[in-house]
Amino acid sequence: MALKGKGKKRQISNADILEYSFEDVFGDGGPSFTSQAISSDARRTHEKRHQLEVPSPLKKKHKTNHFLQELGDDFEYTFEDLTAPPPVPASAKPVKARAKQYLSSFVPLVDEYLAEFLRLEGKGFAAREWCPRCPENQRSPNPAYRCVDCFYPDLLCSSCCVDSHQSHPLDRIEHWNGDFFERVSLKSLGLRIQFGHTGFETCDNPQPGHTDFTVIHSNGIHAQTLRRSWFPATDLEPQTCATFRLVELFHILTLQGKVTTYDFYSGLEKLTDNTGLVKLKDRYKSFMRIMREWRHLVMVKRGGVGNDGKRKVADTQPGELGPDCPGCPRPKVNIPDDWESASNEKRFLYILYIAIDACFRLKRRLVSSEKKDPSLGPGWSFFTEDATYREYLLGVTDQKEMSTCSGLAALDYANTKFSRGYGSTGVGLGVCARHEFVQKSGAADLQKGERYANMDYIFASLMRHHDGRLFKFISYDICCQWSKNLIARLTKLPPHIRLTLIVKLVRFLIPKLHIYGHKILCQLLFSLNYTAGSARTDGEGIERPWANIGPVATSTREMGPGSRHDTLNDHWSHWNWQKLVGLGALLRKRLLKAIPERNFQAESLATFTNNQMEHVPQWKAMVEAFEADASKPNPYEIPKTGKSEHDVRLECAEEEAAAQQDGIPAIHNVSPSAFVLAGLDLEEQQRQIRIEVQTRRDQTTKQTAELLEKRTKLSRYIARFRALQIAYTPAALQALADRPAPAPDKEEEAGRVENVPLFLPSALTEEQRATGCNHGVVGIETRLRDAQCRSALDEIRSLLHVKSRFRTYRGGNVRHQGSTTRARGLMDRNDQKVRIHAEKYVAAWEAKRKLVGEANVGWRRLNPKKDLRCMEAEEDGAQRSKRKPATEEERAEGIPEGQRGKGHASEGHRTVSWICMGVDSSAPGTTEAILKGTFVCAPKAWARTRRWTEEVELLKEEMRRVPVALRWKAQWWRDRMDVEEFTGEHAEGVRAYGARQAALMDSIAEHFEGMWVGLHDLEVVEGAVIDAEEQPADDEKDDNEENWVAPESEGEGGIEGDDEEGSMGEPDDDGEDD
Known part of the structure; x- marks a missing residue:
């Protein structure tokens, strides 16, 4: 920003130009010009001479060291380009300077700029032995107060500082403590503001205000040089400047609020004139250049480069300006030597x-x-x-x-x-x-x-x-x-x-x-x-x-x-x-969460292994062996208990290929296994349509049309399947013809395509299968039905894991109606998938029972009302609500923990759904089947306990080494306070900045230690509540969540489950595996 008066400017071409007056150039007559006019008869011309009025000569500029004396009383602030080129003839095209030219001239001067930055950290040229504002005979010695917002950075005594700010109560004051300037308030110096009176009146009956009264204020824009805390846009004859306060304001706004330079500058323009009637100078590019140079200088200054007198800024090493994390281990800094x-x-x-x-x-x-x-x-x-x-x-x-x-x-x-x-x-x-x-x-x-x-x-x-x-x-x-x-x-x-x-x-x-x-x-x-x-x-x-x-x-x-x-x-x-x-609050929060979680997990593990103590050494040996050598059996892997549908399909295809090579003729171009698989696929489509109709009772026009299209497509597929049944299961067509007609009130429902019976071999009688089924389709269906039971159980188990995670996330994070509705919708869709696979299992189990008999099924009968529950869901909501008053009553009566709650299952007597075992249930209830499941659950429970134990110990170690690293950094700054290469005011500023940074590091370390008092020896958090009903089961929380999991927060933590501000957002509706 430049200051311009209303007088006219002299044009200067170079430093040695001679000055001429109008008399020297035009003589005594002064400048003039002639004009010609044609007479009315166009025969003659008339010539007339015009004399120009000579302006008064320009006054010589008064030379003084104080630039303000150049201004008149009517000066005005105007934006003017610092880099305006010298005047050129009107015919010539002005050459526009590029930003690169400005920056190239700035780079060699970075050391000087940085020196001026550091100079401002000390008393500089404002240092005085006596207060310059005090009366001659009453001057206070060693003035130590300066104003950050005043134009003159004079050091004053406290009384003069207060007196000079009666009309500027919102200015910021700094006090020289002997090493550096620290912030103090005018209130602490004795300034009091009296409302309801003019600035020159005193109040006869003053009333004190609140002691914590706060004023929010924003300072404006002014202009000039670095020592006046004005940042120039260029280093040569600057005409545009920005105050340090303005640059600091925008800097923190763009860092915290991501405000763009354009928006901020436009806001300044609107603040100057929001009517559009005043044409403002465009200094947007100059401001961008200022901000870029400011960012660079601030980073270099904070990196301590200015406190190193042996090197120039250009000698900065790669990564030197990037700060180190005080919580990470750094040998010779914050961890023991051994x-x-x-x-x-x-x-x-x-x-x-x-x-x-x-x-x-x-x-x-x-x-x-x-x-x-x-x-x-x-x-x-x-x-x-x-x-x-x-x-x-x-x-x-x-x-x-x-x-x-x-x-x-x-x-x-x-x-x-x-x-x-x-x-x-x-x-x-x-x-x-x-x-x-x-x-x-x-x-x-x-x-x-x-x-x-x-x-x-x-x-x-x-x-x-x-x-x-x-x-x-x-x-x-x-x-x-x-x-x-x-x-x-x-x-x-x-x-x-x-x-x-x-x-x-x-x-x-x-x-x-x-x-x-x-x-x-x-x-x-x-x-x-x-x-x-x-x-x-x-x-x-x-x-x-x-x-x-x-x-x-x-x-x-x-x-x-x-x-x-x-x-x-x-x-x-x-x-x-x-x-x-933020490390102080972050580590404290994490530790207060980790301690009760560790205790809870340790207690849960002890309860889980209480009745299998003889197997614990074997579990631990498996885990330790795997951790030492990854080629050893993985104790966390769920054992594969049989063949999947794809495995059976591959076996059938290989058998059919071998039969073809042996010359056995095929009765149809569709193989027997493909025929059975087609029937099972149609059965799956029918199942999905039935559940969709049941869950969507009030459908939109679009949903109705989509459902009709699905039914039409399925009807065509069933017609093709009937043609295949002629070749492989002719008895099915006879059974279809002999099917009794449905009751009149059930006729419409029975006629829907999703309810039409397919009559696979399992739906026929033994006599019909013996005489009306060809080419081993009965055996193929038996094998595929067994694989269906296995795959359906795997899917149900995985979906129950997802449900457990849903419940945990919803209970800890979902609060508002919108997010609650969204979470409920996700859980409903997950429950719908559980229902589909449950019906698949029931159908497969029933089909295999008809094919081989119940004694040879090899799988448990599924009861959807009792068995479809998460591992930790030992009781339903009604039971839970019944026991809560009893539990509170028992606590009031002082009943011991082990004798409470007789009406519900305790931790040691909880029954786990057989679905969650993840094993073949061909021998239900046997020790072998249970051990297969617990050999996976126990290592996971032990791993979970170990991770929380490690977390507690690691957090305490981080809380130890963070203050150590900060104090190391403080000493690093102290070692760079006295630089022998610098002298005078520059050296004083360097020393002040080093002292201030060292004091800051020490203050942060002391603040953190104050927040962490007593936490290093803490083993139990009083009042901490861990809801066992919301805790994932042993094999659920860690690795079985499929396709959607609760999003981790993106706040101050890198630890799973930290509930910091700034969520990464909820999952998309289609984020599930369809």
Whole structure:
């Protein structure tokens, strides 16, 4: 912003120009011109001379060191371009300066700018021995108060400071404590505001206000130089400036609220004139340039570069400006010197948890280039060095990785992600998985999809800042594929980031939410739930920075590469700072949750194993053997108890192919197994239509039309099936003809296609099957019915697991009507699927009973009303409501815990539904069948108890090392307070800033320790309530949730189940597996 008076300006071409007057150029007569006119008869011309009025000569400018004396009383603020070129002839086209030119002149001056920034941290030129405002004979010594908002940064005594702010009560005051300036309030200095009077009146009867009275105020815009806390848009003859207060205001608004520069600047324009009648100067680009330089300077200053007198800013090292996580283990900083000799049981306390992922929302259009728009701090904080990164990628061709897992879009589209017109299709990022600090040198652009080459480079780049001796848990949503051949790929990276991983010191895992999109083998081998030392880390912390940075994507998409990197670095720096100051409340909350959960799980495990103590050593031995050697039998894998429908189908197809090779002729081009499978498929379609009709009583026109189309299609299929029955089961057609007519009131319902009997072999009598069924279709149906029982039970068990998760999530998170309705709809659809598979099991069981007899079925009869329950659902709602008053009454009477609740099943006598055992029930109730189920349930229950125990110990260790790391950082700042290369006011500012940062680190550490008093020895949380009815069963919570699970929060935590603010959102309606 420039100050302009109403006088005229002298044009200056260069520094040596001579000054001429009008008399020197035009003589005594002064300037004049002539005009000619034609007479009315067009025969003559008349010439007339016109004299110009000569303006008064310009007054010589008064030379003074105080720029305000240049202004008259009528000066006005105007926006004016700092970089306006010298005047040119009207015919010439002005040359517009590019932003690159301004930034190129700014970069060499960064050290001087930074020195001025640090100078402001000290007393600077305002230092005085006596207060300059006090009367001559009453001056106070050593003035120590200054105003942040006043134009002059004079140091005053407390009384003069209060007196000078009678009309400015909302200004911010700082006090020099001997080392640095600290914030104080005018109230603490004695300023009092009296309402209801003018500024020069006193109140005869003053009434005190509330002691916590607060005023919210926003300061405006002013202008000039760095030492006046005004930031210039250029370093040469600036005419546009922004005050530090304005820049600070926008900086915090854009970091916290993601306000764009355009919206903020437009708001300033509307604040100046909201009528549109006044034409305002456009200084939008100048303001953007100011903000970019400000971001860079603030990051460099906070990184401590200005407190290092031996180096220039340009000598900053890769990742140096990125802060470290105080909660993660760092040798020689916050963990003991003998950490490498820790026992196996305590080694998990020193594991480094890293999560990586890519986000394709952070695209950048193909605008500008690195040459035109370079980063001001290339590779200094979170983005890796772009030049070497791109040079490495030039030698990388399209990856040809084969996926052995299912549904990994990151691999499917690794080379085919839409990239035309984009300079970058996304960003890869790494964070610490437990505290979600963005890792230094842990971000890079993606050019196509999520290629291994990009993610390998990002992983190696961030790992160079960590000690290679630490044990590492690496979480990535495609870890099952990415980890293959990773060691070999890392050796091919550029030398400066080449990484050698010790296989025994690294473990690859998949985040808990993403793992359910992988096949069962991945869920067993890469699960955080079953990995010793993982505590309750969920691995989903990488998704939360994406959610935070998402609103910025629309702005960065249109930026050049350098400004985009600088902007994202700035936002991630703010993210890390918010994570740091929130660690106190976060770790406290986690610990207060983990302790009762650990106690509950330990008690549940003890109860679960109370009657099988002789098998406990065997369970533990299986788990420990698997943890030591992954090739050993997996104790968490549900044993396969028989053949699935697909297995039986394959066997039948192989038998038919062998028969054809032996020359046995076929009676139809459709094989016998295909015939039976077609009948079973029609039976399934009928079952689905029946349940749909029962659940949708009030259908819309669209739903009615869809149902009619399904019935029509099914009717055509049944007609084709009848033609096949002529060849394979002619007795079925006779049975269909002999079927008695339905009752008149049932005729319409019986005539519906979903109720038409198919007459598979199982629906015929023994005599009809013996004479009217050909080519072994009876045996084929028997085998398929047995497989149907098995697959239906598996589906029911999985859906009951999902239901258990639904109940847990709804009970802990759903509160409002909209979300309750949505959750209820999801649960209803899940219950509908349970009903479909339950009917499938009942039909398969009944068919097999007719085929082989009840004694030879090999499966239990299913009672839907009693058996379709989650493992923990030992009683229904009516029983629960009946026992609650009795329990409260028993507690009031002091009845011991073990004698309470005689009317309901206790924890030790709970009956578990046979469905949840996950075993073949051919020998129901036998020890062998029970052991097969408990050999899976017990290791999972033990793993769950161990994870909560690890979580408690790890949280206490994190609460120990966070203050240690903060005090280490405080000492780091103190070591950079006295810099011998700096002198005078610059040295004083450097020392003040170092002292202030050190005091800040110490204050945060003390604050955290105050929040954690007594927690290190806490073993029981008084008043904590764990609802056993909402706890998942032993084999439910961890790995059997299919297709939809409760979304993890994206707030301050990287631990499963943290209920922080900022949910990732509810699942889509179609997020289920149909």
